Amino acid sequence: MKKIDPRVKLLFIVLLTTLAVLAKDVIYLGIILLVSISINLCLKTELLMAIKRLRHFLGVLLFIAIVQSLTIKGGTVLIPIGNIALLSTKGLQFSLEFILRMSIILLSGLIAASTEGREMIDGLLKLKIPYELAFMTSISLRFIPVFSEEFRSRLNAIAMRGIDVKKLSLPKKVKVYAYLISPTISGCIMRSEELAKSMQVRGFRAYPKRTMLRELKMGVVDYLLVILSLLFSAAFLAGMYMHGVLVAF
Amino acid sequence: MQIKLENLSFKYNKKSPLVLSDVTYTFETGNSYALKGQNGAGKTTLGKLILGLLHQNSGDIYFDDINAKKISAGIRADTIGYLFQNPDLQLFAPTVIEELTFPFELKKELTAEKQAEIQKLLKDFNLSGFEDRFPLSMSLGEKQRLALATIMSRNVDFLILDEPTSSIDNEGIIFITNFINEFINNGGGAIIISHDEKFLSNLNNVTNIHLHGGALYEKN
Numbered sequence: 022m023k024k025i026d027p028r029v030k031l032l033f034i035v036l037l038t039t040l041a042v043l044a045k046d047v048i049y050l051g052i053i054l055l056v057s058i059s060i061n062l063c064l065k066t067e068l069l070m071a072i073k074r075l076r077h078f079l080g081v082l083l084f085i086a087i088v089q090s091l092t093i094k095g096g097t098v099l100i101p102i103g104n105i106a107l108l109s110t111k112g113l114q115f116s117l118e119f120i121l122r123m124s125i126i127l128l129s130g131l132i133a134a135s136t137e138g139r140e141m142i143d144g145l146l147k148l149k150i151p152y153e154l155a156f157m158t159s160i161s162l163r164f165i166p167v168f169s170e171e172f173r174s175r176l177n178a179i180a181m182r183g184i185d186v187k188k189l190s191l192p193k194k195v196k197v198y199a200y201l202i203s204p205t206i207s208g209c210i211m212r213s214e215e216l217a218k219s220m221q222v223r224g225f226r227a228y229p230k231r232t233m234l235r236e237l238k239m240g241v242v243d244y245l246l247v248i249l250s251l252l253f254s255a256a257f258l259a260g261m262y263m264h265g266v267l268v269a270f
Numbered sequence: 271m272q273i274k275l276e277n278l279s280f281k282y283n284k285k286s287p288l289v290l291s292d293v294t295y296t297f298e299t300g301n302s303y304a305l306k307g308q309n310g311a312g313k314t315t316l317g318k319l320i321l322g323l324l325h326q327n328s329g330d331i332y333f334d335d336i337n338a339k340k341i342s343a344g345i346r347a348d349t350i351g352y353l354f355q356n357p358d359l360q361l362f363a364p365t366v367i368e369e370l371t372f373p374f375e376l377k378k379e380l381t382a383e384k385q386a387e388i389q390k391l392l393k394d395f396n397l398s399g400f401e402d403r404f405p406l407s408m409s410l411g412e413k414q415r416l417a418l419a420t421i422m423s424r425n426v427d428f429l430i431l432d433e434p435t436s437s438i439d440n441e442g443i444i445f446i447t448n449f450i451n452e453f454i455n456n457g458g459g460a461i462i463i464s465h466d467e468k469f470l471s472n473l474n475n476v477t478n479i480h481l482h483g484g485a486l487y488e489k490n
Contacts, residue, residue: 174359177323177343181352181360182373183424185344193376200372204362207406211358 025064026243027136027144029250033060034129036254041125043258046266047114050121056253057128066135068128075127082123086116138163143237152231160216164209171208175201271334271349271427271459273297273320275486278329280312280319289315291484292329299427299459302450304470306463307481313463314355316481317430320461322346351421355432355463357413361405366397366416369405370423388423395419396445411442418449429453429460435469447472 037057044050061068095111136144138159145155179186179197186197239247261267278293289312297303305313318324320331322343331338333349354360363369370388374380392398395415400408405416414434421429429450435443443466450460451474464470470478480489 171359174354175362178354178360178362180323180343181321181347182420183344183347184373184376185342187342188344189376196376200362203364204406208358211406 025246026237026239027140028147028237028239029243029246030064030132030136031144031148032247032250034132036250037129037132038126040254040257041122041129043268044122044261044266045118045268046261046264047117047121049257049261049264049266050118050125053257054121054125054128057125057132061128061131061135064132064135066131068131071127071131082120086120089116089119133162140237143233143235146233147237153226164213167212168205168209171205171212172201175205175208271299272332273350273428273459274330274332275320276330276332278319278326278331279484280315280324280326288484290319290326290481290486293484293486295479295486297428297459297461299457300454301475301477302454302460302462302473304462304464304473304476304478305481306465306478311481312484313481314432316486317352317432317461317463320346320430321350321352347426348424349426350428350430351424351426353414353417353421353429353431353434355436357410357417358406360417360420361413364404365401366392366403366405366408367401369416370420374423384423391419391423395422411438411445414438414442415445418446427458429458431460431462431464433464434462435464435466443469 037053037060040053041050044053058068089112091108091112093109093112093115095109096114097110098108099110099113100108133141141162142152142155142159145158146152150158176186179201184197186194189197258267274296275293278290279288280290281288293316305316307313315324319326320338322338322341333341333346338346361369363372367388370391371380371385374384392401395418397412397416397419400412400416405413408416431446431450434446438446447469450462451472454460454474462470462473470476478489480487
């Protein structure tokens with residue numbers, strides 16, 4: 022399959038996240054989620070791996086969802102406690118919308134991750150984003166695994182001191198994690214300083230104008246995808262407007 | 271004490287090749303083992319398996335006659351000390367003294383006796399006067415000595431040292447050579463991942479072991 026132009030991927034991300042924020046209906050959000058999954062499958066992103074990793078955040082998502090369902094009233098009361106509606110259909114609907122919206126945003130991030138850093142910079146440059154900003158965006162993505170590796174190594178270091186983090190009480194766990202944050206961040210800062218020096222010695226910003234080894238070119242498939250995604254989004258927005266499920270209306 | 275590996279096999283994921291294949295070997299205290307092999311041969315992986323930071327696909331590791339599967343990484347660390355190749359990743363406390371006292375404070379084991387032991391360690395590892403320094407701002411040699419002091423604060427029986435001479439000066443190499451020899455003479459055991467032949471030739475009771483193609487064998 023032909024490689025999709027990074028600008029098209031950026032358009033997918035903007036459209037999917039915008040639609041996810043604007044939609045306030047479970048069915049519409051469900052359709053956007055299905056589209057996000059389909060795009061990820063077509064792009065052969067690490068969807069399964071991402072879902073496995075998402076399990077760690079499932080607890081947080083569920084907690085927020087439960088708080089929403091308990092605090093937002095309206096609709097039919099499902100679980101009443103005296104005169105107070107503990108759980109209502111409206112609360113449930115809001116929490117479900119929240120989970121769907123977050124999933125769409127995370128899957129959009131996966132689309133961004135499927136693009137090589139170099140390509141992402143090229144794509145942003147073609148969209149007239151200044152080189153420094155485009156480079157910063159790409160580098161920030163590169164630092165996510167660095168941050169995770171730094172943190173994991175220090176968790177190992179903690180274990181190597183005879184501390185079984187899993188068996189610690191919550192206050193002690195908090196204390197251990199507090200110890201880890203500072204060196205992890207300083208480790209990342211040190212690495213970024215090294216990276217900055219390395220970039221300088223390789224002539225980063227030595228000349229105001231840059232030339233590219235590879236020029237990005239949109240193909241027929243790319244243009245078709247742009248037209249289709251814009252049409253789909255417009256139709257989707259119109260549908261949501263007519264059904265009164267747009268957030269602003 | 272013995273660390274026995276029995277038919278140990280490991281690969282990082284289903285698609286990757288076996289890093290260790292059916293490895294059987296016994297490490298004993300009173301000896302040092304120079305673990306050699308090409309980059310990516312699995313030397314650090316073997317160390318991490320023994321420490322419980324990774325888990326084997328098949329086979330067993332025994333500490334004397336106790337199957338290590340029953341022992342978490344946290345508990346294993348009371349028997350085996352691990353010196354990271356990069357000491358930056360081993361240190362996390364805001365000061366040198368907290369680096370040494372923190373685990374004992376957390377477990378409510380920081381007795382007057384332990385505090386005296388820690389003071390002695392600071393002296394033994396030439397770190398007296400460094401108590402309030404930020405560990406990550408120290409030189410590589412100092413960081414390595416601090417990392418070793420944190421290991422020795424738990425009176426371990428075995429050491430696994432990952433490329434201990436890769437980034438230190440001559441003085442540091444002499445210090446670590448003497449430290450390992452003294453540790454072995456006092457009845458400890460050490461597995462040293464290193465290609466530094468000069469350094470290895472100065473160690474006592476060294477057995478050369480090689481990892482190649484997932485297999486482990488002695489070679490002198």
